[in-house]
Amino acid sequence: MAESQGQTNKLVTIFGGSGFVGRHLVRELAARGWRIRVATRRPDLANHLQPLGKVGQIMPIQANLRYPASVKAAVTGADAVINLVGILSPSGRQSFEAVHTFGARVVAKAAAEAGVANLVHMSALGADSASASAYAASKGRGEDEVRAAFPGAVIVRPSVIFGPEDDLFNRFAGLARFLPILPLMGGGKTKFQPVYVGDVALAIANALEGKASAGATYELGGPETKSLKDIFAYVCAVTGRKRLLAPVPWAVAGVMAFGTEMASKLSLGIFPAMLTTTRDQLKLLKSDNVVSEAAVKEGRDLKALGIATPESIEAIVPAYLYRYRKAGQFSPQTTG
Numbered sequence: 001m002a003e004s005q006g007q008t009n010k011l012v013t014i015f016g017g018s019g020f021v022g023r024h025l026v027r028e029l030a031a032r033g034w035r036i037r038v039a040t041r042r043p044d045l046a047n048h049l050q051p052l053g054k055v056g057q058i059m060p061i062q063a064n065l066r067y068p069a070s071v072k073a074a075v076t077g078a079d080a081v082i083n084l085v086g087i088l089s090p091s092g093r094q095s096f097e098a099v100h101t102f103g104a105r106v107v108a109k110a111a112a113e114a115g116v117a118n119l120v121h122m123s124a125l126g127a128d129s130a131s132a133s134a135y136a137a138s139k140g141r142g143e144d145e146v147r148a149a150f151p152g153a154v155i156v157r158p159s160v161i162f163g164p165e166d167d168l169f170n171r172f173a174g175l176a177r178f179l180p181i182l183p184l185m186g187g188g189k190t191k192f193q194p195v196y197v198g199d200v201a202l203a204i205a206n207a208l209e210g211k212a213s214a215g216a217t218y219e220l221g222g223p224e225t226k227s228l229k230d231i232f233a234y235v236c237a238v239t240g241r242k243r244l245l246a247p248v249p250w251a252v253a254g255v256m257a258f259g260t261e262m263a264s265k266l267s268l269g270i271f272p273a274m275l276t277t278t279r280d281q282l283k284l285l286k287s288d289n290v291v292s293e294a295a296v297k298e299g300r301d302l303k304a305l306g307i308a309t310p311e312s313i314e315a316i317v318p319a320y321l322y323r324y325r326k327a328g329q330f331s332p333q334t335t336g
Contacts, residue, residue, distance in 0.1 A: 012208065013037040013075050015063065015107055016084035018046035020165050021122065024201035025082070027052040032205065039063035039074040065103030066093065072110045080118040080208055081111040088135070088167065089278055096138035104142035108149035119153040120207050121146045122200075125193075125219060125289050127157060133283040143217070152214040154207045156200070159221045159289050162313065163197030164320040172232060173324040174274050176241040183256070185277070187247040188229030191288040193221030195302070196311035203305040211306050218300045221291035222310050228285070238317065239324040250282070257282050 012029060016022050017038035026036055030053030040046050043060035050058055063074040065085060075081050085107075087099050104121060111119045121143070126133075129140035146153050162168050175182060203220055212218065226234070229245060236243050248256070257279045263271040295301050302310050322329050 009035075010079045011035045011037060011077060012080040012082060013039055013078040014082045014084065015039045015065065015071075015074070016086070016122075017082075018049060018060070019084060020163070020167075021161065021197055021200055021204075022084050023049060023052070024163070024197050025084070025204055026058060028201045028205045029208075030054070030057055032209070035059075037061055037074065037078065039071070065106055066098055068106050068110065071106050072114070075107075075110045075114045075116060078111075078114065078116055080120075081107065081116050082120045082122070082204060082208065083107045084122045086122065086124070086139075089276075089281075096134050097141075100135075100138035101141040101145060105145035105149060108146040108153060111153075112150045118208055119146070119150045120204055120212075121153050121155050122204065123155050123157045123217075125157045125159045125221070125291070126284065126287060131283075134280050136284060147215075154212040154214065155217040156204060156207065157217060157219045158195050158200050159193040159219075159291065160195070161197050161200055162194045162222075162317060166197070168194065169231075169235060169317050169321060171274055172235045173239050173321050176232075176236055176239055176243050177324055179243070181244045181246050182232050182236075183248045183253070184229050184232065184245055185248050185253040185282060185285050186228075186250050188227055188232065188245065190228045190285045191225050191290055192228070192231065193225050193290040194231075194313055195220050195222040196316055199302060199307050199310045203302055203307055206306045211304075216300055218302075218305060219291040219295040220302050220305075223312050225290055226313070234313070234317075235321065238321045240326060241324075250286070253277075253282055254279060 012034050014022060017026050018040045026049050029036055036058045038046050038049060038060045040060060041064050043062050046060035061074055063070040065071060085099055085103055087094055090096055123139050123143050126136045127139035127143055128136050129144060131137045131140060143155055160168050200220055232245055257277045260276045261278055264276050291301055
């Protein structure tokens with residue numbers, strides 16, 4: 001965590017500040033002396049952020065990306081704006097298009113009209129308006145909208161993010177707890193470059209304070225590249241679970257995904273989200289999720305944003321996966 005840099009008079013509005021990445025970013029910016037306005041649909045559910053700063057330093061306010069007037073009010077008077085809002089699957093009115101594309105445009109336009117000096121927009125590796133995946137395509141169109149409304153915005157594209165509250169290692173560990181066989185979609189060959197949530201927060205904070213080039217797009221990946229099979233095997237090893245890793249052809253995986261989607265819809269959400277894989281997620285799995293050679297060569301990666309030694313999976317993940325072991329923290333792996 002960086003030491004306070006004395007920017008006590010600067011105000012940043014963070015959309016999505018109460019989420020997974022948001023809480024780490026709020027802590028980082030609070031330590032640097034920023035006054036923080038956390039814009040969220042339910043400010044009453046963001047009180048967990050208050051202890052991360054001094055009294056009065058962090059203020060949750062109500063805002064909804066679907067309502068431009070609330071976004072305009074949220075950015076009024078801010079020196080900087082950060083948009084972290086994103087969803088992994090659509091639900092009700094929270095569609096990919098509404099959140100990733102329309103919402104991105106609304107925030108960027110409001111920031112530009114308010115005369116905000118800096119805008120950082122968090123997208124995702126693989127964002128591409130021409131992608132076959134609705135998720136990646138909406139992220140790509142969102143980037144286009146941000147560029148059109150606020151040309152100097154800094155865009156960060158993290159790979160899959162890990163940390164204590166993640167939906168990556170926690171989900172796989174949960175599956176390993178209940179399923180004797182773990183399915184490897186497409187053979188488990190898809191490659192990822194998992195990045196620690198604390199490093200993502202640090203990168204965004206550094207970008208906000210001048211380490212990033214205006215209008216540039218940065219790709220954020222951790223120090224290790226692992227296949228889906230590698231990740232499953234690692235989770236089983238850390239949690240002490242012996243499970244069969246079974247390759248599943250894409251065609252069969254598609255049928256399985258359709259089945260879990262229907263089960264989720266027909267059960268009105270009762271079907272466990274942990275067991276649900278969507279057909280759109282399968283489309284994403286058909287492409288590797290790693291930092292491009294161009295980004296590294298052109299200095300558009302974590303190192304360029306001041307993070308020369310990003311945290312490794314081995315240094316962070318065991319500390320929160322212990323609860324999935326049969327004896328939890330009392331497992332021989334931790335007491336021996």
